Amino acid sequence: MAREEKVEERDLRRYRIKKMIEEIKRKKGRGTELISLYIPPRKRMSDVINYLRQEYATAENIKSDTTRKHVKDAITKVIERLKYYDEAPENGLVVFCGAIPVSGPGTEKMEIYVVEPPEPVNVNLYRCDDHFHTEYLEETLREKEVFGLISIDVNEAAIGLLEGSRIKVLGKYTSGIPGKHRAGGQSARRFERLREMAVHQYFDRVAKHVNEEFLRDDVYPRLRGVIVGGPGFTKNEFIEEADLDYRIKNKIVAVIDTNYSGEEGLREILDRARDILSGMKYVREKRLVDEFLTRLSKRHNMVLYGIDEVVRNIYSGAIDTVLVMEDIDKRYVRLRCPKCGYEKEMILDPSDAMKLEYRPPKCDKCGAEMTIAEEKGLIDYLADKGEEMGFKVVLITPETEHGKIFSQFGGVAALLRYPLNY
Ligand SMILES: [Zn+2]
Known part of the structure; x- marks a missing residue:
């Protein structure tokens, strides 16, 4: 439940920033006088403020009286805001500031927007233009989350990451497990036991890589869920019996039947992933709407x-x-x-x-x-x-x-x- 709430919070935050960007994008300046400022994560604010003071001095050269005044006022306002920080937050900081005409010339009102991006914004930029530069901020809103994919049957397996609509294959494995038919001379029991051992070694080999790859620092924080697929029952046994880290197990959002395993199986999972994912969101919504309707009647x-x-x-x-x-x-x-x-x-x-x-x-x-x-x-x-x-x-x-x-x-x-x- 806690995980779902986190996702929800994140969704809402991104939604709000998206709406804010839409609003900021529509704003036009009278002249070249709207400031966009991108500050990378953890940058010392005193450095940024010193830079802005130079820009303020340079603004003296602007010919138009109004534009000059607007640019200088905007820089002053930005500096005032930044003074509260020692350094930029962990994802950096984006500031838009400028005089926006309310109805016509002479009605400009100074507006300022300070945004903490949802993902790190590694852009160092100061720009003065007739519109705000929101493009780098918009980039941070693009879907950066990933899903872990595991495709497995008794012969072969593959693991991968689904990023947007792209699969990155992280590993392919073959089991080397002999078929069900034993060689002559072996006792049936012994054969079964050896086979079972081989299956477990294979499971653990795959699970070890899954743990390593999915728990990496650059993957795990973005890992929204894990989907396991494959023909037959092996995938369920894998989930039950393999040494999967509990954090990975907790992220399994779907187990699906596919015709193929291995790399081909990953592609099959992808084909169905989109439905599964939007389905997940809708199921949650529907559950809440149903709860609302039930309460309404009872x-x-x-x-x-x-x-x-x-x-x-x-x-x-x-x-x-x-x-x-x-x-x-x-x-x-x-x-x-x-x-x-x-x-x-x-x-x-x-x-x-x-x-x-x-x-x-x-x-x-x-x-x-x-x-x-x-x-x-x-x-x-x-x-x-x-x-x-x-x-x-x-x-x-x-x-x-x-x-x-x-x-x-x-x-x-x-x-x-x-x-x-x-
Ligand atoms: Zn009153």
Whole structure:
């Protein structure tokens, strides 16, 4: 279970960065004045700041007054942010900063995005352009996880890694085990015993390599699962009897029948892997949606559904898991009254959230014009609250059967730890 939660967390984190990149990519500068800064893992921040100070000095030469001012303001803002770090985090740091026009010329607002990449970003880059350079960050989002493949029968075996849609063959083995028919003169019992010993030696030889290869430092952290395939029952015996490390055993996500073993068998596994993998994700989602539906009919006080209902109880402490449609298009907005400090939170359609920018509502308490203190996508909002309040957030894929059913309940629901009293 703990492993699944880790995967889930990672999925959500990547999803959020992906959404953020989409947003950043759309932003255009007035001129060549948007800064993209990539800092490699563990780099000393004082070095980066010194470099930025030189860039600041160089910016004096920019001819356009506005561009010069914007570039210098952006560099200052980035330096201010970086001062909090002694060195870059373990995956490095990516910063986007610049003046973004809100409606037309002269309406630019300074925006800054600081991102810790999900994978190490070994790029050292400072660029000033009319758009942000997100390409290296996007690269870190590409599927880098691997699956371990084992294809085995009594005659031969192969192990490999599945990376994206590519198989890297790590080893091929033959067993050298004689067939079922004994040579003349041997006793049947003795023959069986020798054969069994040979099988075990073969299993352990393969298992030893599996352990070595799959537990390597550059593989194991990315190893999302292990699939074992082969004709007949040998693969099951292998799992049961071979000296496989428990960490590898725990990662076995599927055992499948194939026609071939060895390298050919690996390719057969690959053909079916995609279904297995998306299946795994969908099975989890479906299980949660089913749980939601069951509770709805039998213990309806153990669920909440609809955006308002869930958001209203977000601080209750009773929420265990929030299910949310991956394609939900709502914004969270927190308004604040600059005069009396009154705050109001709202979930809105994107178009209504945009209208607030130029038509701010009046404060319920004192009537002053409120300002937007915070704005983000609903999924981001739920994920942040999940971290704060200790509940899980699970994205539901829209184009599935369970997704279609679930979408009829307002796109958001919560499974509770205990009933809420009204
Ligand atoms: Zn007020």
